[in-house]
Amino acid sequence: MFGYDKSTAADHYDAVLDHLDALHDKFKDEESAAEQLRDRVEELQDDLQTANGRAESAEKHLNTAYSQRAIAAISLAHTVLHYGGTAGIGYDNREDQPSNWRVVLYVDTPAGQLSWHIAPDDQPMLEGLPDYSGKWDGTYNSSRTDFYKGFKR
Numbered sequence: 001m002f003g004y005d006k007s008t009a010a011d012h013y014d015a016v017l018d019h020l021d022a023l024h025d026k027f028k029d030e031e032s033a034a035e036q037l038r039d040r041v042e043e044l045q046d047d048l049q050t051a052n053g054r055a056e057s058a059e060k061h062l063n064t065a066y067s068q069r070a071i072a073a074i075s076l077a078h079t080v081l082h083y084g085g086t087a088g089i090g091y092d093n094r095e096d097q098p099s100n101w102r103v104v105l106y107v108d109t110p111a112g113q114l115s116w117h118i119a120p121d122d123q124p125m126l127e128g129l130p131d132y133s134g135k136w137d138g139t140y141n142s143s144r145t146d147f148y149k150g151f152k153r
Helices: 006-082 120-126
Strands: 087-091 103-109 112-117
Touching: 006 087, 006 103, 006 112, 006 120, 103 120
Parallel strands: none
Antiparallel strands: 087 103, 103 112
């Protein structure tokens, strides 16, 4: 009643083997792809670590530059005050300015007002300077690179 056909069984066996071979090949391809992805992730992690190191270095250089700028500006303020001019500490109340960067050093010169936001780490250097009695004139130092031309020699 239920006969066993060798040719049909052999065909099924061959089909199963072909299917298993195909699965094995697919698994090897996926394994290879996964290995390539792992390698690429490692490369990206190395690149990220390098970029972070560069960013940290750049941030240190920037902080050093800000501190040097603050020292120069504060020295100018003390010099101007020594010779009877006007300089002092004010505050920037604009909301787009981070609260710890709102301290501003103002110096009035013959060529007009100069002002610098002072970094939080540099604010202790302002000790001893008076409050600024004037108001910000709306000029950004970065747009006034020729301010020194108005100084008399």
